[in-house]
């Protein structure tokens with residue numbers, strides 16, 4: 179009998195800290211050895227010429243979220259996590275959403291019904307709080323945090339989700355008490371509503387005007403407001419899906435003041451622009467790219483890189499939020515053709531996050547392979563209470579691994595994708611660097627675009643408290 183169930187031999191191990199030529203020995207789903215030469219192994223994978231990196235952790239994906247009367251999402255757990263593993267990911271953190279008036283606990287129970295037994299990779303839940311009632315804040319959230327749902331998301335826009343300033347403060351205060359990390363969607367509701375009404379009155383209803391209705395100043399204002407509320411309460415916050423210079427500079431300013439403000443950016447903010455929303459000629463095809471915040475422009479890409487290089491952003495996520503393009507339930511549903519405001523917000527991208535960041539980041543000399551690993555895996559594990567089980571390659575970690583070919587050239591195309599959506603907004607983007615094998619707790623679950631795992635493979639992750647969520651210690655009362 180061999181000491182190891184699996185040995186990955188001949189590769190170069192890349193972690194957030196180091197790059198070393200080493201073999202990796204795996205037993206019972208865990209990494210038990212990383213060494214110059216490991217003999218034996220019931221199964222051996224030859225990784226020569228490949229990089230051996232921690233599997234991607236995408237801490238911002240939306241799967242099977244309730245539709246509020248709008249179009250249904252194109253991915254539940256089955257197709258969404260299938261897409262995730264094909265793209266080199268081994269863990270996703272989607273959102274259990276509390277509809278207004280509903281109990282959060284009941285929403286979490288419902289969401290487990292969507293997820294359990296339906297996931298190709300491991301998963302945990304963030305909690306979207308749309309109705310911070312006294313019972314939610316006083317009883318439900320503290321209990322849920324204890325059960326491993328240790329991060330919340332709150333919204334400063336969207337009719338069905340927006341919290342006012344008082345409610346934001348209440349949630350922040352609750353999070354401080356529970357030790358939870360709050361993710362904030364920073365776009366100002368009233369500004370967007372105002373702009374939308376004015377644009378519609380002027381007949382400017384094409385998908386492109388989605389971007390015009392929520393310019394960077396709207397994101398900057400909300401970012402500053404969230405930071406100020408977090409400072410008042412002395413609670414750490416994560417500003418998610420940052421799109422450009424204006425909000426990035428607010429986060430940098432807060433960090434330079436010593437506030438515990440973290441930043442996340444996403445694939446679309448280094449690879450798409452608002453011009454994509456113009457479609458072929460200011461037509462509905464631009465609806466394919468509608469997400470919030472909208473992608474900006476090339477100068478914004480550079481600002482995002484400045485934030486990545488400068489450490490303003492700790493995580494790089496997909497904000498995978500897929501809808502169909504065609505059909506009565508799609509981005510171009512009949513109502514959506516009457517105004518951009520009815521185009522469902524969100525785009526699929528969990529499968530292309532790693533290749534696009536690698537290609538534009540490492541391939542074009544903007545970040546190191548180690549920074550890539552930090553941005554796509556390690557920091558997600560550390561920030562969301564999954565470390566040191568997930569997020570690195572070392573003795574004791576789960577054997578969640580992606581074998582990466584840094585030289586492989588591909589062009590992103592819908593035919594390559596494993597998601598449920600009928601299009602990819604990243605169609606035609608040429609990349610160098612591609613996942614050739616994904617290993618989940620020691621089992622090969624995807625290889626060369628073929629799915630080898632099953633939807634019973636993924637396990638629910640009861641997460642610990644985030645060390646990043648610890649207040650500075652200043653008493654605010």
Ligand code: URP
Nearest residue numbers: 363469470497499523524
């Ligand atoms: O447009 C987007 N990104 N929709 C998803 C929900 C969110 O705000 O992250």
Ligand code: ZN
Nearest residue numbers: 363418419470
């Ligand atoms: Zn959001």
Ligand code: ZN
Nearest residue numbers: 419470471497
């Ligand atoms: Zn979003």
Ligand code: ZN
Nearest residue numbers: 238240497499
């Ligand atoms: Zn999102």
